[in-house]
Amino acid sequence: MSAAAARGPLVHRISSALYLHPRLFLLLLLAPPLIWLGIIYLGSLFALLLQSFFYIDDFSGNIIREFSMATYGQLLTIANADVFIRTATMAAAVTIAAALIAFPIAYYMVRHASMRMKALLYLAVMLPLWSSYLVRVYAWKLILAKEGIVPWFAQQLHLTWLLDAALSIPVIGGPSLSTSYIGSFLVFLYIWLPFMILPIVAALERVPASLTEASADLGATPRETFRKVILPLAFPGVVAGSIFTFSLTLGDYIIPGIIGNSRPFIGQAVYQLQGTAGNIPLAAAFTVVPVVIMAIYLLVARRYGAFDAL
Amino acid sequence: MQQKKTAVCFDGVARHFGEVHAVDNVSFEIGDGEFFSMLGPSGSGKTTCLRLIAGFEQPDAGHIAVHGVNVDGVPPYERDVNTVFQDYALFPHMTVSENVEYGLMIRKVAPGERRRQSREMLALVKLEALGDRKPNQLSGGQRQRVALARALINRPGVLLLDEPLGALDLKLREQMQEELKSLQRQVGITFVYVTHDQNEALAMSDRLAVFNHGRIEQIGAPADIYEHPATAFVAGFVGVSNICEGGLAQRLSGNPQPFAIRPEKITMTAANEPVPDGWFSVAGRVRAVTYHGATTRYAVALDGGGELAVMRQNNSGGRPAAAAGETVRLTWPRNLNQLLGGPA
Numbered sequence: 156m157s158a159a160a161a162r163g164p165l166v167h168r169i170s171s172a173l174y175l176h177p178r179l180f181l182l183l184l185l186a187p188p189l190i191w192l193g194i195i196y197l198g199s200l201f202a203l204l205l206q207s208f209f210y211i212d213d214f215s216g217n218i219i220r221e222f223s224m225a226t227y228g229q230l231l232t233i234a235n236a237d238v239f240i241r242t243a244t245m246a247a248a249v250t251i252a253a254a255l256i257a258f259p260i261a262y263y264m265v266r267h268a269s270m271r272m273k274a275l276l277y278l279a280v281m282l283p284l285w286s287s288y289l290v291r292v293y294a295w296k297l298i299l300a301k302e303g304i305v306p307w308f309a310q311q312l313h314l315t316w317l318l319d320a321a322l323s324i325p326v327i328g329g330p331s332l333s334t335s336y337i338g339s340f341l342v343f344l345y346i347w348l349p350f351m352i353l354p355i356v357a358a359l360e361r362v363p364a365s366l367t368e369a370s371a372d373l374g375a376t377p378r379e380t381f382r383k384v385i386l387p388l389a390f391p392g393v394v395a396g397s398i399f400t401f402s403l404t405l406g407d408y409i410i411p412g413i414i415g416n417s418r419p420f421i422g423q424a425v426y427q428l429q430g431t432a433g434n435i436p437l438a439a440a441f442t443v444v445p446v447v448i449m450a451i452y453l454l455v456a457r458r459y460g461a462f463d464a465l
Numbered sequence: 466m467q468q469k470k471t472a473v474c475f476d477g478v479a480r481h482f483g484e485v486h487a488v489d490n491v492s493f494e495i496g497d498g499e500f501f502s503m504l505g506p507s508g509s510g511k512t513t514c515l516r517l518i519a520g521f522e523q524p525d526a527g528h529i530a531v532h533g534v535n536v537d538g539v540p541p542y543e544r545d546v547n548t549v550f551q552d553y554a555l556f557p558h559m560t561v562s563e564n565v566e567y568g569l570m571i572r573k574v575a576p577g578e579r580r581r582q583s584r585e586m587l588a589l590v591k592l593e594a595l596g597d598r599k600p601n602q603l604s605g606g607q608r609q610r611v612a613l614a615r616a617l618i619n620r621p622g623v624l625l626l627d628e629p630l631g632a633l634d635l636k637l638r639e640q641m642q643e644e645l646k647s648l649q650r651q652v653g654i655t656f657v658y659v660t661h662d663q664n665e666a667l668a669m670s671d672r673l674a675v676f677n678h679g680r681i682e683q684i685g686a687p688a689d690i691y692e693h694p695a696t697a698f699v700a701g702f703v704g705v706s707n708i709c710e711g712g713l714a715q716r717l718s719g720n721p722q723p724f725a726i727r728p729e730k731i732t733m734t735a736a737n738e739p740v741p742d743g744w745f746s747v748a749g750r751v752r753a754v755t756y757h758g759a760t761t762r763y764a765v766a767l768d769g770g771g772e773l774a775v776m777r778q779n780n781s782g783g784r785p786a787a788a789a790g791e792t793v794r795l796t797w798p799r800n801l802n803q804l805l806g807g808p809a
Contacts, residue, residue: 363552363554365550365551365552365554366554366556368519368521368541368548368550368554369548369550369554369555369556370556370567371520371521371540371541371542372519372521372541372542372546372547372548372616373542373547373567373568373571373615373616373619374542374568374571374572374619375542375567375571376542379571383567384556387558388557388558
């Protein structure tokens, strides 16, 4: 056999050699992505981490390339803590709301929708991802603006008082939806919702319908079945989705720049520090914060058994 | 089997899925403590009947009663029946013990009592050592036993089994057949067993119903069904039969009514042997010989058209009684002809 292969054309000889040496084949296959991941992906993260330990000389404004905790000292001031709390609270609120909205949609798609309906819903979930993110955010600015679509609708339905009541809530309210936290929350929720729906759909697809029947068969009411069987098994999907919604909200600087009041989120702080202020070390230190928050989040999720059913 | 009490009663039950009549005006009764099988090809309505008893489906017409109580509109979680699912449907995020205790946990039995009963149940199905495993760490046969324990721990009035042995290999299946049967005698619960395997149904059941196209073709004890099939479908589906119709029936028996004759009831002799009184007889030529280990099967082309299958025990050495191409005479007693009702 090998003799026959050796006599064949070069391509055959190469494929035979690779077939007989699967490790070599695997190495060749993985080399390009590993090089990419190692140098460009992890390399930039490492550079980021490194830069966060440099500091700015107050007199000259030059970056001093020496190890120091000075930048982290600067990071942990009250003013900056405000930015973290604001961003993390928004990320948490968006994540919880996304999970609450996404779960019923995902459940309907997996358990009840016909093939046709399911395809339509997939399309509806994916369609916004095909158009420009910026265009969609600006579209929302028009929808939410003081003279925009939502206030107009509220007026037509004689619900302006409700809108005003919502906008008069301290902290999250504001002069109009497009300049309040409510507005940024709505747009964050809209933009990241597909990233919550799709993982939950994937998780629910892996729960056979017979498990629901078995639970009912053993005496569990639908409510108990949901709590004891469906939710625990779909929870890894919710966690996967929340990793997207939470970290994407933590890092975004465009939405709060266009919609919301002018108080900065982490992403905007990073943008200003490395651009206008030229304080690369502090910008890097700011960027480390979402990474740390996500690491803590994942550890807590694991502690609560979110990955047990994987 | 005394049938003073009725465990399950179907009265004119129908279930349609769009144009498909999955169950079509079916009426029957299952006695208390009976091992009752529902046998039929896939799509014959047997599984739908099981799901109707469990409450996963509701009948479009007719009524179902379990232990004399009408269960129309009663959801599965309020019925005194439990199911062993075809894919076992074990909860993957729970241990074996937690799976078995699930029904008791739902009924808020105290944890200590739960543990005690589940240990007892796992001992009954010989899995006492595996309580802390997860289902994905078990073999197919072990999962099957867990599913059984999880259902039986609730002491249901009726236990429903949906092709529970279908995924097991032959040796294990035969072993589990015996264990299931003895378990049923031990616990005394009515078993309703769905299968497409006629051997399984014959070996295990007190009575069985043969389903075809959403209707019951025949109900009876295994020997009844095998020896006296009522229709051509039953004769062909349960075991192997030669079904003779029309001209062939007329030629062989002198009567055009279709009949069935089992291959093992036909005696094959040399062409010139005398025919006993009261026996049918027909001459033919062996077309094919197939060796099956315990038996050998002969396909005999009859003189004047038609073909009969003949089966012989291989109890006289490995040599076939006739070789392909040989002329033979087939004979069988008249009273073994099974006259058949409606067409298949």
